[in-house]
Amino acid sequence: MPAYHSSFNEDPDMRQVGNVAILPIKTKIRGPAPTANPDSADIIDETLDLFRANSLFRNFEIKGPADRLLIVLIxxxxxxxxxxxxxxxxxxxxxxxxxxxxxxxxTFPIPGDAMFQLNAHYAPPGSRADADHFRQYLIQVRQELAARLVDRLYADGTGKPSKWWMSFQKRRFMNRSLGS
Structure with a gap:
């Protein structure tokens, strides 16, 4: 059974930094990310929906720039x-x-930094300005992802994190970690 890939790989209008997609997100957090349609799913929704299924896989075939962003977010x-x-x-x-x-x-490494775990699969940003833009984009996406993850973890209203999510805390997607 193959891993689940991003549905945004085929988006013709996507901007890329290095070979990673800069996709629109639904957020109120300030930052450089383009704004997504509030009625449709964005990459953060897709990450949270695919996380538990994809975290069971040791291999992941990258089919496009949105998959590279999906890997970082997972x-x-x-x-x-x-x-x-x-x-x-x-x-x-x-x-x-x-x-x-x-x-x-x-602080966290981005593609091209010496400490980034997946440099073999990612192209570094083309310029210092691209690297700064990409770092700011990832900060904004990580903040929004953290907020939505907390909402999902505590959705049952018991005040404790969901055991169905926390059971994945020791699972390593592709046997990797960002080392945050």
Missing amino acids: LYVSDCLEKLGKSRTGPSQLEAGKTLNTLSVD
């Missing part, structure tokens, strides 16, 4: 779950939101 979700799972008792929704928001703005 690995980020893994890091978020790992960070939340380190506490003995699950954090409250407010604590989880603060922890993940801090994680989303912490």
Whole structure:
């Protein structure tokens, strides 16, 4: 059974930095990301929908620039779950939101940096301005992804993170980690 790929791979209007797509998102967080149609799914919705299924795969065939962004976001979700799972008792929704928001703005490597785990599959940004734009885009996307992840983790209203999500905290998509 093959892994699930991004439906945005065939988008003809997508901007790319290196060989990673810059896709529109639905957000109220300020940043350089283009604004998506609020009625349709964006890459963050797709990441959260495909995370649990794709995290079971050790191999992932990259079929386009949106898949490269999907990989980075799935690995980020893994890091978020790992960070939340380190506490003995699950954090409250407010604590989880603060922890993940801090994680989303912490420094992190991008393609082309020496510490980036997937440099073999990613082209570095063409210029310093592209690298800065891509870093700001990823910060904005990571903040929005963290907020939506917290909403999904605590959707049942019990005040504890969903065991169906937290069971994936030790799973490694492609046996990798972003090392956040």
